[in-house]
Amino acid sequence: MKKIGFIPLRKGSKGIPNKNKRKMVGRPLFTWVLGEAIFSNLDEVYIYTDDQDLIDFVKKEYYWTPKVKAILRSEASATDTASTEFAILEFSDKLNYNFDVFCLLQATSPFTQRDNINDCLNKLTEGYDSALTVVNTHRFLWNENGTPINYNPKSRPRRQDFEGMLVENGAVYTITKEALKNNKNRLGDKIAVVKMAEDSLLEIDTESDWIAVESLLMERQKREKKSDRITHVVLDVDGVFTDGTITYTKEGEHTKNFDMRDGMGLEILRQFNVQVMVMTSEDSALVAKRMNKLKIEHVFLGVKDKFTLLNKIIIDQGITLSNIAYVGDDVNDLTNICSVGWSLAPNNATDIVKQNADIVLSKNSGAGAIREASQFIMNYNKRF
Template sequence: MKSIAIIPLRKGSIGIPGKNKKKLLGRPLYQWVLGEAIESNLDEIYIFTDDESIIERIQLDYKWTDKVKVFERSPESATNTASTEFGMLELAQSLDFDFDIYCLLQATSPLTSKDDINKTLDKVVNGGCDSALTVVESKRFLWTKEGTSINYNYLARPRRQDFEGLLIENGAVYAIKKDAYKEQHNRLGGKIGVVEMVEESLIEIDEPADWHIVEQLLANRLSLHKQAASKIKALVLDVDGVFTEGKVWVSGDGELAKAFSLRDGMGLEIARESGIEIVVMTSENSPIVDQRMRKLQINHYYKGVKDKFSLLNKVCAKLNVDRHELAYIGDDVNDLANILSVGWGFTPVDAVSELKQMADVVLHSYGGDKAIREGIETIIKLNKRSKK
């Protein structure tokens, strides 16, 4: 069965200006749910937006997967008053309803995981439901404004552990079969199933205060990947600020020169001799870096990468390693999600302060001046102590 998803992203945002592109742990907000959608069982994901900069970024950044599509929404569907259902119908009709399952994913729910998406799809595909949505169990005692208790008898107040509570819609994932959708033109219809998500996923990013709460929850979740006793099998490296000091000499014709440490180059040889795979990811496209990577015989070299976190998931599968078996050296906020989620996250001593606060190890060396060598020597020592 063909399953597709729509991720609506409107250019205008009242509560948090530029919300969808604002960086959450170094990644634009929309990339969190998009990355999980790519890893899920969905066949196609449509970024439905009127934001030209997002359209451009999607077209440039996700060439490594054939799942991600872009659909430019009409001005009518991008107004403050247009409903999500209106946008969903616009996309469905434009596709001539070429799907079996239609899924709605919300960028404002960045705690959504691929498992949440898959479970919701499964409710519809195999669970005997026409549609499904994600919910959170709440054991809160609810009241009306008139002072009437809704879901419990206040004269016989139950203990929390004995209280059944309620299920609350968290707005993260919805899925519906085509026939039910064509009949209802709604995200839900027919027999409806529910899929429970973790309690913290009830928080959607609508106000600035939500942002800081979700950011901390995401940081805690990513850190669960860390298993210090595991042997590091691969080292992932940024380029500017790690291989180099983060400077470039330019002329009117473009890039002239970058400086690389020969001692770092020797460190990479030592790493390979120790059985550690080397992966290089950079957001830039530089002929100078291309030449240096060829000289260093870096086989896993990825350039022009803006969503490093999602691409690293694909690299992990290719190398048959888990995130806790990776080390990562980065220096700026676009490395933050990976720094948090791998077994060991390193930064050079001159990295931005936000990274230095989150990294497992702040190296003594500067970017472009033996930071890679120091990181490799540290990893080799850690691997000798590892029990796995």
């Protein structure tokens, strides 16, 4: 049974410009749901967009998985007035309905997790032809004419005694091919509901919404953190190995300064069976050469979605996020900082990273911060 995911994206956004590509906790907004879709039970995940830059980004960023594909959508399907169903049916025709199960995922629902997707997929094996995610809200609802919808105001129930109502949160929809073809709609005739956390009801339409959702996502990631023996340390480069500055020559080449003490710290860590990895958004031959000199085998250059790649690494290595220490300094490290077992930031890191890191080091980047982090890891691992 072939199960495909579908994430429709448009260039335009009236409320928040470039919303889908804007960084939410340091990652492009759409990558929150894409990353979870990659590690779900979906067989393929399609980005359907009118933005060629975004297509190029997807092809470059997710080269490591054949599961993700990006297709250019028509202008007609990307207008303000075009319905999502229009895009779904146009896309399905392009694929000649070469799937058994279709899963619509909304990029503006960053709270979606792989379990939510899998739960909706599983409902289709239980006799339902479609499923959607909902939130159980305990709000008291009213009509405009002043009449209550879901409770008796003269006998106001306590929250714990109030069943509330299920509200569609617009995050995940699954449907069989047959039901999609017959109904020409994201939902069929026999519909199952899958509950998600109440936070997922928030919509991102204004700057205030963005701030609220970003704060809730960071808190969720930190709430799910667990600490175990550190088996892997992952480091950013600029602002961690270096002081974050670059020197250019008249020929255009540049230099970076590295602290020799940091290299010694990493060498000692490896002697204690802690694997060292480097993950940076820069694709620099100079960095590659330095990491080769330090004998660091796992070096990932040009990474923009660091959290999804980190999830691939833990699966490949047979570990969990609780086994990882991460050292980063800027906003593109933020999701990893909020998620791993131990996160550390140089003393001169950006304020947002220092506010969310577990440890703020006394040393600056490029001036012994990695050596200090290495010592912390060695001391911490002694308890195991």
